[in-house]
Amino acid sequence: MARMAGRRTLFAGPVLLVVTFGVFAVAAASPFDPVKAYAGTAGLTASQDNLDQLRANLGVDQPLVTRWWDWLTAALTGDLGDSSTLRQPVADVIGDRLGWSVLLAATAFLVAIVLGTGLGVLAGRRPGGWLDRCVSSAAYTLEAAPAFWLGLLAIWFFALKLDVLPAGGLTDTASDTVTFGQVANHLVLPAAVLGISQLPWFYLYVRQGVADALEEDPVRGARARGLSERTVLLGHALRSGMLPMLTLVGSRVPELITGALLVETVFSWPGIAAATVQAATSVDFPLLAALTVLATAAVLLGNLLSDLLYGIADPRVGFDG
Amino acid sequence: MAARSIHGAMRGAGAAALAGALALTASACSNPGGESGGTAVKDTAVVGIAYEPETLSPLLGYGKDGNSKIFDGLLTQDADMKLKPALAVALPEVSADRLTYTFKLRKGVTFSDGKPFTAKDVVFTYSTILDPKTNNPSKGELDAVKEVRAEGDDTVVFTLKYPYAPFAQRTVLPIVPEHIAGKQDVNTGDFATAPVGTGPYKLVKWSKSEKIAFEANPSYWGGAPKVKKFTMAVIKDDDVRATRLRSGDLDGAILPPNLAQGFEKDKHKKTWTAKTYDYRNVTLPTGNKVTGDTAVRRALDLAVDREAMVDKILDGAGKPAYGPVPTGSPWFAKGTERPHDLAGAKKILDEAGWKPGADGIREKDGVRAAFPLWYLSGDKLRQDHALAYASDAKKAGIEITTKSGTWEVIEPRMKDEAVLAGGGSPGDPDFDQYTLLKSSLAGDGFNNMAWYTDPAVDKALDDGRRSGDTAVRKAAYDTVQRELVKNPGYTFLTHIDHLYVVNDRWDGLSTQTEPHDHGLASGPWWNVETWAPKK
Numbered sequence: 001m002a003r004m005a006g007r008r009t010l011f012a013g014p015v016l017l018v019v020t021f022g023v024f025a026v027a028a029a030s031p032f033d034p035v036k037a038y039a040g041t042a043g044l045t046a047s048q049d050n051l052d053q054l055r056a057n058l059g060v061d062q063p064l065v066t067r068w069w070d071w072l073t074a075a076l077t078g079d080l081g082d083s084s085t086l087r088q089p090v091a092d093v094i095g096d097r098l099g100w101s102v103l104l105a106a107t108a109f110l111v112a113i114v115l116g117t118g119l120g121v122l123a124g125r126r127p128g129g130w131l132d133r134c135v136s137s138a139a140y141t142l143e144a145a146p147a148f149w150l151g152l153l154a155i156w157f158f159a160l161k162l163d164v165l166p167a168g169g170l171t172d173t174a175s176d177t178v179t180f181g182q183v184a185n186h187l188v189l190p191a192a193v194l195g196i197s198q199l200p201w202f203y204l205y206v207r208q209g210v211a212d213a214l215e216e217d218p219v220r221g222a223r224a225r226g227l228s229e230r231t232v233l234l235g236h237a238l239r240s241g242m243l244p245m246l247t248l249v250g251s252r253v254p255e256l257i258t259g260a261l262l263v264e265t266v267f268s269w270p271g272i273a274a275a276t277v278q279a280a281t282s283v284d285f286p287l288l289a290a291l292t293v294l295a296t297a298a299v300l301l302g303n304l305l306s307d308l309l310y311g312i313a314d315p316r317v318g319f320d321g
Numbered sequence: 322m323a324a325r326s327i328h329g330a331m332r333g334a335g336a337a338a339l340a341g342a343l344a345l346t347a348s349a350c351s352n353p354g355g356e357s358g359g360t361a362v363k364d365t366a367v368v369g370i371a372y373e374p375e376t377l378s379p380l381l382g383y384g385k386d387g388n389s390k391i392f393d394g395l396l397t398q399d400a401d402m403k404l405k406p407a408l409a410v411a412l413p414e415v416s417a418d419r420l421t422y423t424f425k426l427r428k429g430v431t432f433s434d435g436k437p438f439t440a441k442d443v444v445f446t447y448s449t450i451l452d453p454k455t456n457n458p459s460k461g462e463l464d465a466v467k468e469v470r471a472e473g474d475d476t477v478v479f480t481l482k483y484p485y486a487p488f489a490q491r492t493v494l495p496i497v498p499e500h501i502a503g504k505q506d507v508n509t510g511d512f513a514t515a516p517v518g519t520g521p522y523k524l525v526k527w528s529k530s531e532k533i534a535f536e537a538n539p540s541y542w543g544g545a546p547k548v549k550k551f552t553m554a555v556i557k558d559d560d561v562r563a564t565r566l567r568s569g570d571l572d573g574a575i576l577p578p579n580l581a582q583g584f585e586k587d588k589h590k591k592t593w594t595a596k597t598y599d600y601r602n603v604t605l606p607t608g609n610k611v612t613g614d615t616a617v618r619r620a621l622d623l624a625v626d627r628e629a630m631v632d633k634i635l636d637g638a639g640k641p642a643y644g645p646v647p648t649g650s651p652w653f654a655k656g657t658e659r660p661h662d663l664a665g666a667k668k669i670l671d672e673a674g675w676k677p678g679a680d681g682i683r684e685k686d687g688v689r690a691a692f693p694l695w696y697l698s699g700d701k702l703r704q705d706h707a708l709a710y711a712s713d714a715k716k717a718g719i720e721i722t723t724k725s726g727t728w729e730v731i732e733p734r735m736k737d738e739a740v741l742a743g744g745g746s747p748g749d750p751d752f753d754q755y756t757l758l759k760s761s762l763a764g765d766g767f768n769n770m771a772w773y774t775d776p777a778v779d780k781a782l783d784d785g786r787r788s789g790d791t792a793v794r795k796a797a798y799d800t801v802q803r804e805l806v807k808n809p810g811y812t813f814l815t816h817i818d819h820l821y822v823v824n825d826r827w828d829g830l831s832t833q834t835e836p837h838d839h840g841l842a843s844g845p846w847w848n849v850e851t852w853a854p855k856k
Binding site for chain 1: 365367375381382453454456458459460461464509513525526530531552555560561564565567568570727729730744746762765766767768837838
C-alpha cells in the first residue's frame with residue numbers, strides 16, 4: 001500500500017511537467033491575445049505603441065519554451081508569478097479562493113456520497129419497488145439536467161418562493177465580515193445543487209451493485225444459512241456492491257471541478273473556478289499553469305484514493321498488482 | 322415534459338427529504354438571508370453590477386473617467402457632465418498658448434489613512450501612469466502631457482506637447498497617495514486590491530467575482546455620505562441579477578430592457594434610464610471596392626431603418642444615431658439627421674452606375690455589391706443589429722453576409738471587411754471623433770477601424786482639438802458631422818440607453834450621460850455619496 005502510494009508519487013512529477021508544458025503549448029497556439037485580454041475595453045482605444053509596450057512589459061513576446069522554463073524555474077523556488085488578469089500574485093489568488101472551492105466541493109461530495117449510497121442501498125434491496133422507481137427516474141432526470149439550470153431552479157424556489165435561503169454570495173451581500181453562520185447559510189444551496197447533480201452517479205452505481213450482489217451465490221448462501229437480513233445486506237451485499245462506487249469516487253473528482261465551475265458562477269461563489277475560466281480565456285499563463293497543476297494533482301490524488309479504498313475494501317484486489 | 326419530470330424528481334422521496342432538511346437547517350442557522358441586507362437598514366445600499374474592474378488602482382486604469390468612489394480627481398463632472406473642481410479649488414488657469422494648465426489644490430484634504438494630500442501626490446500619479454513600465458492600457462489618453470510638476474504643496478502645473486482642448490476633462494483621473502503606492506510594484510502590488518484615496522468611500526473588502534464593499538469615509542472633505550455602507554455585488558448573468566433584485570438581496574441593478582420591464586408594476590422600485598454615448602455602428606472600410614465607394618456608403622446610410630432598430634431591437638430604450646455624437650447632445654449638428662429613405666438610396670446607386678443584376682444584387686464594372694459584416698460572437702445585441710442592417714441593405718440591392726467571430730478572428734480582417742462595432746465616451750466631442758475619423762490613426766490598434774480619410778474632416782478635428790473657444794470648437798465638430806453625411810465611412814445605427822431598477826427609498830438619485838462600457842461609475846449610484854434616505 002505504501003509502495004503503491006510512493007510509486008504513484010514518483011510518476012506524478014513527470015505527469016505534472018508534461019501537463020504544464022501542454023497548457024503553455026495549447027494556450028500559445030490559441031488565437032487569444034494576452035495583451036488584448038489584459039487591456040480589456042481600454043485596448044479598443046489604445047494605440048499600437050501602447051499595446052506593444054504592454055506586450056514587452058508582460059513578457060508575452062518571449063517564445064513558448066522560454067516562457068514555460070521561466071515559469072517552471074520560478075515556481076520551483078516558490079514564486080508562482082503574477083496573474084495578469086487579476087493584477088495580483090498567483091499565490092494570493094489561489095490562497096484567497098481555494099479554500100472556498102474546497103469547502104463547496106467537499107460538502108457537495110459528502111452530500112452526493114452519503115445520500116447516493118443510502119438511497120442506492122435502499123433501492124437496490126427491492127429493485128422495482130416504489131422507492132426504486134421514484135428515485136431512479138429522478139436520478140435519470142437529474143443526470144440530464146445541467147447543474148446551472150438546477151441552480152437557477154433552486155434560487156427560484158428557495159430564495160424567491162420560500163424566501164428561506166440566500167440567492168448567492170459567500171455572505172449576505174450587505175455584510176462585510178465572514179462569519180461561520182453566514183457562510184453555512186450561504187453554502188446550503190450551492191452545495192446541495194452541486195451534490196445533487198453528482199448524486200445520480202453514486203446512486204445508480206450503488207443500486208446496481210447492491211442489487212447484483214444480492215443475487216450472487218455467497219449472499220444467497222448467507223441467506224440460506226439463516227443470517228439476518230441486516231447482516232446479509234451490510235456484511236455481504238454492500239461490500240461487493242460498493243466496489244464500483246469506490247472507483248467512481250476518484251473518477252468523479254474532475255467532474256466535480258467542472259460542476260463547481262457552473263455552480264460557482266450561478267451562486268456568485270468566490271471560488272477558484274471563475275478564476276480558471278478567466279485565466280484560460282485571457283491566456284494568463286502563470287495563473288493557468290498553477291491552476292492546472294492543482295487540478296491535475298487533484299485528479300491524481302483522486303485516483304490514488306479510489307485505488308487505496310478499493311484495496312482496503314476488498315483484499316482480493318491488492319495494491320497495484 | 323422535462324418540466325414535469327423534474328417536478329416529479331423534486332417530489333421524489335430523497336429530494337423532498339433533502340429539501341426539507343435543508344430548509345430546516347437554514348432557518349435554524351440564522352434569519353433569512355435576503356432581508357438583513359435589504360429593506361430593513363436605511364443607511365445601506367446594495368447594487369448589482371455586471372462587470373467588475375480588473376484593478377482598483379488608478380495607476381493601472383481604474384476610474385480614469387471619474388466617479389471612482391474611493392478616489393477624487395483634480396476635477397469631477399456633475400450630472401450634466403460639466404466640469405467642476407474636486408481636489409482642485411477651481412477650474413485650471415490655462416495659458417494663452419493653451420500649453421500650460423495650472424491647478425490650485427484644495428487645502429486640508431487627507432487620504433483616508435489620515436495622511437495629508439499634497440501636490441506631490443498629483444505629480445506621482447501622473448508621472449507613474451506615463452512611465453512606460455506601468456501597464457496602463459489607457460495611458461494614450463494622456464498623450465498630450467509633456468511634463469507635470471509641483472510648485473509648493475498646493476499648486477500643480479501641467480505642460481502640454483500640443484494644444485489639447487479636452488485636457489481638463491482628463492484631469493478627473495483619480496489621485497493616489499505616493500506614501501503608499503510609491504512603495505510597491507505598480508503592476509502587481511496590493512494597492513490594486515487594497516487602495517487608499519481621498520474619496521467619499523473607503524474600500525472595506527474586494528472579494529473578486531463576488532462583491533466590492535465600501536463604507537463611508539467620515540472625514541470626507543465634501544461631507545460624510547449618508548449611505549454608510551455601499552456594496553456592489555458582481556453578478557455577470559442578467560437573469561441571476563434580476564432574480565436577486567426581486568428576492569430583496571439587492572437594492573438596485575443594471576438590467577437589459579426585457580428584464581427591466583418585469584419590474585414596471587413593482588410599486589417599491591423605480592426604473593432609471595440613463596442616456597448614453599454608447600453607439601453601435603458598421604465600419605465601411607475604405608480599402609474595400611464596395612464599401613470604399615462613396616455612393617454605396619451614402620446609399621447604406623439612407624437605406625438603414627434606424628427607428629425600426631430602436632423599436633424592435635432595443636425595445637424603445639435608445640435613439641437613432643447619425644454619428645458618434647448623440648442627437649440629444651449640445652455638440653450634435655442639427656440638421657444632419659437622415660430619415661429612412663429607401664427610394665433615395667436606390668436613386669444614388671442607380672446614378673453611380675450600380676445596376677441590379679439578375680438576382681437583384683447590384684453590380685458595377687464587374688464588381689458585385691456584396692461584402693461581409695463581422696460581429697462579436699455571443700453578443701446578441703450586435704448580432705441583431707448586424708442582421709437588421711443586412712436585411713435593410715438587401716432591399717437596396719446590396720448583399721451583406723453576416724459572420725460572427727471573436728476579436729482575434731475579426732481584427733486581421735478589419736482593413737477590408739465591415740465590422741459591427743461599438744464605443745462611445747461622453748465628456749468631450751474630441752474623444753470619439755478624433756480616434757474614429759483621424760486619417761493618421763487609420764489601422765492604429767482599434768482606432769479608425771474603417772481607415773477613414775477625409776482632408777476636410779482631418780482639418781476640422783485638429784481645429785476642434787486645439788482651440789479653446791467653444792464657438793470655434795462647435796463649428797469644427799459641426800463640419801465633421803456634415804462631412805460625415807457626404808462621405809459616411811461608418812453607418813451609425815443606434816445609441817443605446819442603459820436601464821437600472823432601484824428600490825424607491827432614497828432621495829437624490831439621478832443619472833449621468835454614460836459611456837460605452839458600464840463601469841462602476843455608471844448608473845444612478847454615480848453620486849451615491851449624496852443620496853439621503855427617504856423620510
